[in-house]
Amino acid sequence: MRRWLLSSVLLASCTGGTMSDAGLGPDATGVDAGTDGGGVDGGGTDGGATDAGPYDAGPPADFAEPPGDDTDPFTGGAPTDTGLELAPGDTRTLSGTIASDGGSDAWADSDGYRFRVTTETQVQATLEWTGSSAVHSIAIHRADRHLVAWWGMSTEGRSITHPVTLPVGDYFVHVAAAPPAPASPRPYRVTLSAGDFGACASGAGGDHAELEAPGSVRDNDAFSVDWYAFPRLGATSAVDAAEATGLTVEAGGSRVIEGTSDRTAPDADSYLDRDAYEITAGAGVTELRVLLEHAVSDVNLDVMVFSASDGLVGTGVEVGDSPEVASIPVVPGQTYRLWIGARDERAIGADGALPLTYRATVCGFVGGAR
Amino acid sequence: MSRLLVVAAGIAALLAMPGVAHANQVYAAHCDGSAFPVDTFGVMDTVCVAGDVDFTCPVRLGVRLPGADVYVMPTGGGPFSVPGVHFETLGGAGSFWDIEVLRPPLVPGTYDIFLDENCDGVQDGDDLYEIMSFTVGGMLECTAPPGSPINPGIPSGAECRGACGGDCPSTCTPAPTLNVCVDDADLCEHMDCSYAGVTCGTHMGCRTHDDCYDACAAAGASWTCWRGCDLDCLNTYGLPCGSWARGGGPYDGTLTFYGPPMGTASSPGLCSGSC
Numbered sequence: 001m002r003r004w005l006l007s008s009v010l011l012a013s014c015t016g017g018t019m020s021d022a023g024l025g026p027d028a029t030g031v032d033a034g035t036d037g038g039g040v041d042g043g044g045t046d047g048g049a050t051d052a053g054p055y056d057a058g059p060p061a062d063f064a065e066p067p068g069d070d071t072d073p074f075t076g077g078a079p080t081d082t083g084l085e086l087a088p089g090d091t092r093t094l095s096g097t098i099a100s101d102g103g104s105d106a107w108a109d110s111d112g113y114r115f116r117v118t119t120e121t122q123v124q125a126t127l128e129w130t131g132s133s134a135v136h137s138i139a140i141h142r143a144d145r146h147l148v149a150w151w152g153m154s155t156e157g158r159s160i161t162h163p164v165t166l167p168v169g170d171y172f173v174h175v176a177a178a179p180p181a182p183a184s185p186r187p188y189r190v191t192l193s194a195g196d197f198g199a200c201a202s203g204a205g206g207d208h209a210e211l212e213a214p215g216s217v218r219d220n221d222a223f224s225v226d227w228y229a230f231p232r233l234g235a236t237s238a239v240d241a242a243e244a245t246g247l248t249v250e251a252g253g254s255r256v257i258e259g260t261s262d263r264t265a266p267d268a269d270s271y272l273d274r275d276a277y278e279i280t281a282g283a284g285v286t287e288l289r290v291l292l293e294h295a296v297s298d299v300n301l302d303v304m305v306f307s308a309s310d311g312l313v314g315t316g317v318e319v320g321d322s323p324e325v326a327s328i329p330v331v332p333g334q335t336y337r338l339w340i341g342a343r344d345e346r347a348i349g350a351d352g353a354l355p356l357t358y359r360a361t362v363c364g365f366v367g368g369a370r
Numbered sequence: 371m372s373r374l375l376v377v378a379a380g381i382a383a384l385l386a387m388p389g390v391a392h393a394n395q396v397y398a399a400h401c402d403g404s405a406f407p408v409d410t411f412g413v414m415d416t417v418c419v420a421g422d423v424d425f426t427c428p429v430r431l432g433v434r435l436p437g438a439d440v441y442v443m444p445t446g447g448g449p450f451s452v453p454g455v456h457f458e459t460l461g462g463a464g465s466f467w468d469i470e471v472l473r474p475p476l477v478p479g480t481y482d483i484f485l486d487e488n489c490d491g492v493q494d495g496d497d498l499y500e501i502m503s504f505t506v507g508g509m510l511e512c513t514a515p516p517g518s519p520i521n522p523g524i525p526s527g528a529e530c531r532g533a534c535g536g537d538c539p540s541t542c543t544p545a546p547t548l549n550v551c552v553d554d555a556d557l558c559e560h561m562d563c564s565y566a567g568v569t570c571g572t573h574m575g576c577r578t579h580d581d582c583y584d585a586c587a588a589a590g591a592s593w594t595c596w597r598g599c600d601l602d603c604l605n606t607y608g609l610p611c612g613s614w615a616r617g618g619g620p621y622d623g624t625l626t627f628y629g630p631p632m633g634t635a636s637s638p639g640l641c642s643g644s645c
Contacts (some may be wrong), residue, residue, distance in 0.1 A: 042412040074606075106620055110609075176609055348593045
């Protein structure tokens, strides 16, 4: 058998970052000309005003991606050691670029950054970038690559992981973007925050019950999601729309949506039934968290949230048991589409429990650790 | 039915009757007077039948003589699907041999022999029907595909194992057809075998995942086993697992798989052209 070590060739040249963040100037949106006091926008606000463009180069990061290193942790390289440590109350920043000189079928670039948790704490990672509507992802892995915070994905300039409690140990945060590689290096910034982020508890009762009638499973699909390494997003082929719920999630509050994931065949994507619901972020709410609960573990439900302009703003795509969790960066007052889909896993027999009822609790947070 | 009267056999029977024939039997033999049973012929051989009949056939004016109609046809063709050959033994104990039934070039395959006693054109209890009595070119078989087969015949039924993607995904590309010549030195003939193939990207993550899925299938496991394979991939390689599932890269090499052989008919001479 002939083997070509393609991956090492492809990826060795795709992670060359620079420390040019500090000199990048305003982000592409043109809104955020200055720097935040904290270096990175805290949940979308900049100097007290709403910041339509999340990315802010800000001051130099605590660690910058070293040029020339292959920091892909998965197919050829290794995460770079930042030497950074995290304990409750800490915030650390990293800067890097989605390189323009590499990539693969899986991603435009893949960068890993090692850090150490010195005291058990909740950790949330935030990725910010500008100038691209490609899907970007951020996740946290143990040093052995086991996922501890599944991918937060977005097309909208900011993506966050769901807060996870990390025992003392070594981890790496992984940044990637959907292919192809950009024409020029695309800067990004990562913030690792440690502390108490609170929790989204299962809500009681139902504020909205799915309107879609049995047998009309395409009525509220709204979005098509086809998985490769990253999801490929689009409008559904049918004429449908997210259900109007009239729900607004206030800071510190929660709303509950109950629905049923029906048994059906995929409609040219990676999901069976798909259900979408409108939901609005209340005043001051910069982060929505979704707790999606269902009764059986064979069905693999995913959560995605789309903006009013159809951009992807967040994901909960863990493979496995209930509940599915997702943290979504949002702009207060704006309406989003909460999308729930059952992955097409008929090939492995993981659809036996369909139709399956679910309950999605959506909680409002002001963002950041307490 | 075309009927061919064969008389030479009867005269020979009175003079020297080979001892291998017994009552009511029929088999293939070379046309060399030996009447020795043969089960494999080359494509350039002439096939005769020999044996023994128990009944007579009508000749003319109410006269009946020992004889029969014999039919030789590709296996499964049925007794009366081909023209028969009529013969009479003209005495003796009903033995016959050197009844020519097939002339070269022969078509490779297995053949049945049907002996129609009484020459009545009816398949009944008096007759003999020897299924798969002999083979033409029987020693020549294309070998198993070189390298990995497209279909390895595993419990899951999955194909192109080790390739990234389900079975042989659309990202696989056609491989150059392999042509292999196979000799049968005994029969001085050869067969040309061709193998169509596909070349697919592979990666350790894909190979490990395929092995895991195949083990689940072999064990008759539930969905938890299969999902465990998916999780193992995600927790080892991350996002590329999604690309691999669709046949995409990154790859660490390629694998070429071949389908079952397509063999031509056996041809005279060895692959080298001589014997």
